[in-house]
Amino acid sequence: MYKINENYLKLPGSYLFSNIAKKVAAYTAANPDKSIIRLGIGDVTQPLAPAIIEALHSAVDEMAHAETFHGYAPDLGYEFLRSAMAENDYQALGCDISADEIFISDGAKCDSGNIQEIFGPDSKIAVCDPVYPVYVDTNVMAGRTGTYNPDTETWSDVIYMPCTEANNFAPELPKERPDIIYLCFPNNPTGAAVTTDELQKWVDYANKEGSVIIYDAAYEAYITEENIPHTIFQCEGARTCAIELRSFSKKAGFTGVRLGATVIPKDLKCGEVTLHSLWARRHGTKYNGAPYIVQKAGAAVYSEAGKVQIAEQIAYYQKNARTIFEGLKSAGYSVSGAVNSPYIWLKTPDKMTSWEFFDFLLEKANVVGTPGSGFGPSGEGYFRLTAFGTYENTIAALERIKNI
Amino acid sequence: MYKINENYLKLPGSYLFSNIAKKVAAYTAANPDKSIIRLGIGDVTQPLAPAIIEALHSAVDEMAHAETFHGYAPDLGYEFLRSAMAENDYQALGCDISADEIFISDGAKCDSGNIQEIFGPDSKIAVCDPVYPVYVDTNVMAGRTGTYNPDTETWSDVIYMPCTEANNFAPELPKERPDIIYLCFPNNPTGAAVTTDELQKWVDYANKEGSVIIYDAAYEAYITEENIPHTIFQCEGARTCAIELRSFSKKAGFTGVRLGATVIPKDLKCGEVTLHSLWARRHGTKYNGAPYIVQKAGAAVYSEAGKVQIAEQIAYYQKNARTIFEGLKSAGYSVSGAVNSPYIWLKTPDKMTSWEFFDFLLEKANVVGTPGSGFGPSGEGYFRLTAFGTYENTIAALERIKNI
16 A cells, blocks of 8 residues: 655644634624634735736736737746846845845745755754744754643644744844744734844854854834844855745735745855756745746836835835724733734733634634744743734724724 | 656756757857747747736735735635636536645646645556656656666666557557556657547546546647647546646747646545545645736636637637648648647658757757757657747748748
């Protein structure tokens, strides 16, 4: 009899957001008269900006004529999009990243899940705790994480870097040397950001210790403070130790459009082998490119009109974030995040567990959030709300929470 | 120092089609005045059908308004598309496949590359020889294939099933029991098809031996003969031994649009574990859905107008296939395929190797094809041409080949 990948069976329960969806569906079925406000999963609600819609229509028209039809995309993605990203996301900030160091993909979830494949099977990973579940789960599937302890909800071979009130949600350098360090700033789920000086310490550490940093910059568009880096390549030496993941989901509302990128500098080498060549091989063998029309939509994000419209959209969500943050604070909650992030991280009241507070909020206020413990053991006792609702719903949710 | 996945380094050279692209680019640079006709890579050239264009525009308009905007897609894909596939591709043929056994993806290349992940690391794979390179290469990356012998161009732990003139390009049941059997009919690259009775033998074998069949049905739309199955689920017992991969690339010209699906019957179990649950977990953890607009385009393929237009498009390519087949035959070439496939498989003349004939054809006729040896050792001495050019180019290429 053929055998399955037994590592899959080690995963405790299903993916966090699938669990939440099931719980909400059950509640809705039992209470069809209640109107639920969803501030749980980080899904956007604003329509695509006009410049993007226009680019999509125009690209669809191109696909309707043989002369302008586009079949398979180039392996790394279309040059027009890679160049726009290199110029706007990197060179404009003084970062030395070229178009051919950017790999276009269908989103940061796929990239953050797949990137572990190019590393050795015994690699030791370090993650912030709490953390986006994909980093750990995909390493569990690859058999890298050892055994699971259901009491502590931790894996024996993962280095956890707690992010709590005590360290202002910024992880400390690990005591044990990891091979791969996953960092995400502005952070999901805590909303915390680190300064360029603080991030520089991680780059220096990785270069010194021979670690590689997987830097998830999915939320960089929400940064409002000046000393917070938009990319790890604003740090000196990052070209020899860091891979960066970029997403259009939160930057331009592309959660249902699907576009992302992985940036691998050609200076990033393990011995003589560039990680760029390994990822290129993976892209060429297991992937067939993001749709042409979607890549054209991505390029429109960097057009003059696109930039203005995207900035307005982000400002809309930033206002929501501030509204939730201030509202909860004035209601007596202990809150963080929000300033450079679409996420608001709050301490559950009355020592409720995260899931207790999830049920409490769902039942008493009909508001859906995300239990902090779903992101790791140090998330227990915390809860994540997102700024991606409509302003009206955000205000309404806040009123309901205040009136519990 | 962190370690890389050493298996990647075992891969000999880069992906076949990247190699061809480089060779053609070099020739074009050296001979800018020559007009090249590409019948190599299986990329379509006809524009998207009007019903699909209309569906795309309409879906783009939905994304422009908050009321009809779509964010993250459901884990398995939108129900409207899964139902359309279940009805049209399966139930209409009397096959018992339901919508919730269909996982929508961004294409069969990704699915055929990723599917091996849910199986044990020591699984033994069997492949047709010649074969689409992705099946073997992705298992090399996962460390399943043993050592490479550069002389025979084979891997020690892969079971090769030769498909040659001797067996009419239909593989025989393997002597050694494999865990995973990759089958693709109509075949890429040979264009050969098997009858339902012949495929039934494979299903019976897999059920008896405890093997699982990965059935790549990417070219089913090109079947013209009645006794050729469009899906493996037309065979009795396939629900307990087979996974099927579907593609919209060749069926509806979606090579640049990106849409596919994996079908895993819930009866397919290894002990108590359904492979459906494993793939669902992979989808939920490492993938974030095909774009909403692309899934709407996929549904349009099954609309009344869509079906008519797609049939015309396929007939166009089928005419090309017949034209190449008959033309080469009358020019004295030994050819097969074409009848149920967009691929024409020819024996190289004068005992040339596949790559020698590639260079010969490129230089003498400025026609690009694909060397058979790129698909496996038994492909040596063969060459693949595709029907996906325009009719005019197909005729022109044929004239050039005849006049060499």
